[in-house]
Amino acid sequence: xxxxxxxxxxxxxxxxxxxxxxxxxxxxxxxxxxxxxxxxxxxxxxxxxxxxxxxxxxxxxxxxxxxxxxxxxxxxxxxxxxxxxxxxxxxxxxxxxxxxxxxxxxxxxxxxxxxxxxxxxxxxxxxxxxxxxxxxxxxxxxxxxxxxxxxxxxxxxxxxxxxxxxx
Numbered sequence: 001x002x003x004x005x006x007x008x009x010x011x012x013x014x015x016x017x018x019x020x021x022x023x024x025x026x027x028x029x030x031x032x033x034x035x036x037x038x039x040x041x042x043x044x045x046x047x048x049x050x051x052x053x054x055x056x057x058x059x060x061x062x063x064x065x066x067x068x069x070x071x072x073x074x075x076x077x078x079x080x081x082x083x084x085x086x087x088x089x090x091x092x093x094x095x096x097x098x099x100x101x102x103x104x105x106x107x108x109x110x111x112x113x114x115x116x117x118x119x120x121x122x123x124x125x126x127x128x129x130x131x132x133x134x135x136x137x138x139x140x141x142x143x144x145x146x147x148x149x150x151x152x153x154x155x156x157x158x159x160x161x162x163x164x165x166x167x
Contacts, residue, residue: 023091
């Protein structure tokens with residue numbers, strides 16, 4: 001009997017699709033040269049990773065009878081999916097960036113720490129170390145969660161194949 005999809009599993013699949021796009025939208029508040037370098041540098045690697053994430057979301061979370069069947073594996077895969085999804089959103093908020101007129105993260109823009117006024121400069125100096133540290137943590141969660149999710153998906157594919165051969 002095929003395990004049914006829970007609402008949380010469906011929500012997880014949708015989050016894998018939508019939250020990276022939300023992160024990009026959040027980053028637009030402080031879009032600068034770093035984002036330009038990311039978009040025009042490793043854009044193929046980022047696009048390939050997102051496409052792979054779409055496949056994992058569709059197969060592993062949104063489709064009945066996907067490769068992640070065992071309840072413990074589903075718990076691990078859900079945790080990995082939320083780790084990578086929330087990590088990329090946090091990176092969109094905390095990654096420092098800037099252009100020709102300002103430097104900071106989206107959080108710093110929201111706090112008024114992005115600009116050349118005395119108040120903005122003081123707020124920027126007060127929050128710069130924090131946003132940089134949080135950006136590193138978010139990047140580690142994003143990439144680590146993605147690798148973890150990929151491993152869980154591959155293990156699920158191998159298990160499904162083994163069950164089909166045995167059955």
